[in-house]
Structure formats: structure tokens, C-alpha cells
Amino acid sequence: MIHRLFGQRENLAPNYIILGLLCAFAVIPILILGFNSLKSNLELGENSIGFPRQFQWSNYPDAWEQGGFAVTMTNSVIFVVGTVTGVVVLGGMAAYALARLNPRGSNLYMIYMLSLSTIPFWLYAVPLFILWKNLSLLNTRFGLIIIYIALNSPFAIFLLRSFLVKFPPDFEDAARVDGATEMQVLTKVVMPIMWPGLLTVALVVALGVWGEFQIALIFMQEDEKMPLTTSYFNFMRRFSRDWSLTAAGAIMMILPVLIIFMGLQRRFVEGLTQGGLK
């Protein structure tokens, strides 16, 4: 009764109109990028934002060839795999210890981690560069991966620790009663519980490293070891007049991201909203 009296159906049309415009704002630039990647340069001159009249698929192999994508994509994959492995293994170990083994000082350690993750990159960028140069880690894959691991792990430790704390430690205790060693508890019992959390961390870290620009710009200056992002930066400036080529390159860079995004949307959104607060 009350609802019928007071709760007149709200008109949602304005919502859809405004949300539709915002969606257009978010998506249309990406569509135009896709359109332009299929045009010839001639067509781009007169039809710079519309649907392509003729599909010039050869832009893709051309961009792949001229932008050296075979090399730089391999590099990016190495950086992603190396960083994800490091963060998941080292960060996962620390998170497990902090959540379950409750060593003395673990609260203090969490505070240390929190303050650590708020130190601005520019405070230590220059000394880190010099240090890496002196240690001969500059322009090495290992050196860059170490930096990525350091910068991504505080978030991983926070997320994995809070993930573990939610589960009661009963299974682990049961395994210990049955005579399992701590290592067995970790690999046989804790790992399966942590799995979804580890996957989220892996996804967020992989996305971050795939698109990372500024650290790679500083710490990786040799062409043949550059990741996609910085080598694309050079490519984009070299072919600044040839947009069909550069647009095709950009699409090749984001294609893996888009495919994974479509497939794992939920985990993406969850992980990134937590990860965005790192």
C-alpha cells in the first residue's frame, strides 16, 4: 500500500542517456584506434575518425616488422612472467608467514610495509639508477624485474594476507596433527586455499608490468631489451606521420589485455579495485 502511494516508479531514462554518453566517451576513442589501424594512409587523410572503407590488413604485419614487435613482445612477456613469479612466490611466502605464523613484530612489519609503499618513486629514482649502474644491473632484464618485484609486492602482501586471514586455520592444524611438516602444510594445504588470491595478484601485477612506462624508460635503454611500451614510444615518434601503422601497433599491444579482460572481468574488477589502493 505504502509503496503504491508514495513509491512512484522512478524514471530511469535520464540515467541511461547520461550513462550512454559516458560509455561513448570511454569506448569511442578505442574504436577509432581500431578503425584507423585498418585504413591506408591515403584514406586516413580524408576519413580520420570514421569506419574504414577498405580494410588494409597489411598494416599489422608491417607494424609488427617495422616496430620490432617480435623482440619487444618477447621482452615484455619475460618482464611480466619474471615479475609475477617473483611477487607471487616471495610475496606469498611473506603473506603466509604474517597471516599464519604470527611472528613477533608482525604488526610493526605491516606498518613498515604500508609506509614503504607510500614513498614517492621520485625520491629514490636517481640514487637507484646510480646504484643499478654501479652494480651493472642497468639495462639488464634481471635488474628491471627486481625493481618491479619490489614495487609490486607491498600490494600483493596486503591482499594475500587479508585473503588468508579470512580462512580459519583449521585445515592446517589438522594436517599438523597428522604429522605434516611446515613445508608440507604450506605446499599441500595453504597453496590451494590461496590460489584465487594468487591469481588476482598475478593478474593485477601482469597488467601493471605490461603497461609500465616510466621505470622501463629510465632503467632499460638498450633497444633490443626494451619492453613494448618504451620501444613503442620510439616507434610512435619515428613514424609520427604514419598513423595507420602506429595504430596497428597499439592494437597489437592491447589485444592480449583486452582478451584477458573479457575473459576474467570479475576478477579484474575485484583485483584492481583493491590493487588501485596500493
Added chain:
Amino acid sequence: MTANPSIQDTSSRRTSFLGKGMEVRRGLLAWALIIPITLVHLVVVVGPGISGLYYALTDWSGIGKAEFIGLGNFVELFTEDLNFRAAFRHNLFWMAFFLTVPMIMALSAASLLAQIRRGAMVIRSMFYLPYVLPSIVSAFTWSMLLNPSLGIGAALDKIGIKGLDHPWLGDFRTALASIAFADNWHWWGFLSILFLTAMQSIPVDLYDAAKMDGANRWQQFRNVTLPGIRPTILFMLLMTAIWSFLSFDYVWILTQGGPSGASELVSSHLYKQAFLRFEAGYAAAIGLTVSLMAGCIVGGFTILRRRGWEI
């Protein structure tokens, strides 16, 4: 059980003894698991961070010996370096922009999205999409779209909407705002999903009660939604203020601070000093200054909170 207290006694003593040994072993194992990642941190962040404090007080090219000059770098930074002063002003604009434009867009989008069911998931993913793209790709896309002869402006010009075919990134009056616009394109949607997640934890009863009292949608937004997600809003305002001093990618990719310094940010100025002019000591001083500013924002926030401001 009560008939044989001695057995119970020994067994309990045994567990506590075992427990203690276990506890020590588990403590050792715990630190063995924590130490590796801690070492990585110390080497990459803490060590260089501390040495940065010292280098900021030196004149140093990055090679050879650093010459101690006290506060010389800071004197130069604040009294002579006009580029830094301009960059700092640009950073203030940048901060003001990101504290308002994306916030307003994200809050409106999230509150509109929270009211609908049909299509909400699709809209959510669309808002989210730009955030997952690498900065280099979004920056390139906007350099294309903002181009005066081939971008959106030129296309609109052809169909009769004049005046938008402006060299947005090439004109010193519009360069900085255009870069902020491109950066915001990839940021606001993510922010709106953060706000939406927070809004979904507001109890529906509160909205029902407000409706019963005859509150219209604006009043519901002001009196239920905003107070409900205030912690999230304040946290994001604080983080935005800090991040605005670190922003680098979009400026560097789109203009590298140009034309003639019109879009220089503190970070791009620092990058040039350190890696193009090899003034490592001076760059460290800029880095320290930026960090102190970020620190001041956090400090101010904490003090206001201690004083009982409800933030």
C-alpha cells in the same frame, strides 16, 4: 579423568613444552619466509631512499665523488630555477584538476549506475576499459584525436562544427589542460567503479526511509549516498593529491613538457635534470622536495583528523 590427575598433568606439561619448541621453530620459519622480499625492498626502495636524502645536499653528476654543498640545491631550486617554479605551478593546476573533474564525473556516473539493473554490468565494463590500457596507448590515441588536421576537431569542422580543430597539444595555452584531459580519460571510469562498490554497501533501508520522507533524488544523493561513501571519497582525494605530484607518463609521452615548458611538471623537470643533464644531486633535491610536499599533504590530513575534523 579426575581419577588420574597425574597423567593429565604430564600430558599438559608435554604439550606446552612441545608448543614452546614449535613456537620458536615457527617464528624462525616465519622470518625466513619474510626476509627475501624484505631484502629486495631494502635494496630497491629504502637504501636508495636514504642515500637520496644525502645526495640532495650534494653537487654530483652521478659519476665520481659527490661534493657536499649543504642546502645549495634547495636555494637554487627556490630562488633561481624558474622552470621549477613554472612546473610547480603546473602541478598545482594538475592537482586541482584531478581533485575535481574526475571526482565529479565518477560520483555522478556511480550514483546513476547504482540505480539501474538492466545493462549495469556492460556499462561497468565499458567504464573500466580505458583503465586497463597501457598509458602509452591511451596517450597515443589522444595525440591522434587531438590533432588539428586529422583529429576529432578536423572531422567536426568538415560537418560544419567550427573552431575545434585547434592544435590542442601544440598551443602553450591548451597543452597542459589537454594532457590532463587525456590522463583523466583513463582514470575517471576506474574511480567511478571504486565509488560504485562503496555505494553498494550502503543499506537499501536508508534509501527507502528517505523516499518515505519524500526526499527527491538529489536529496537522496546528498543525504544518504555522499555520507555513506565519505571514507572512500576522502581516501581517494588524499591519494589523488599525493599522486598528482608523481604524474609523469602522459606529459612525457605527449609533449615532454613542451611547447617551451608550458606543460612541464615537476616530475618531467626532474627527469630532464637527472637523465638528460646528469645533475644527479640537483634531481635528488627535486625528488626530496616533491616527497616532502606529498608528506605535508598526508601530515595536514592527519592533523585535521586529530583535531576532530570529520575527515
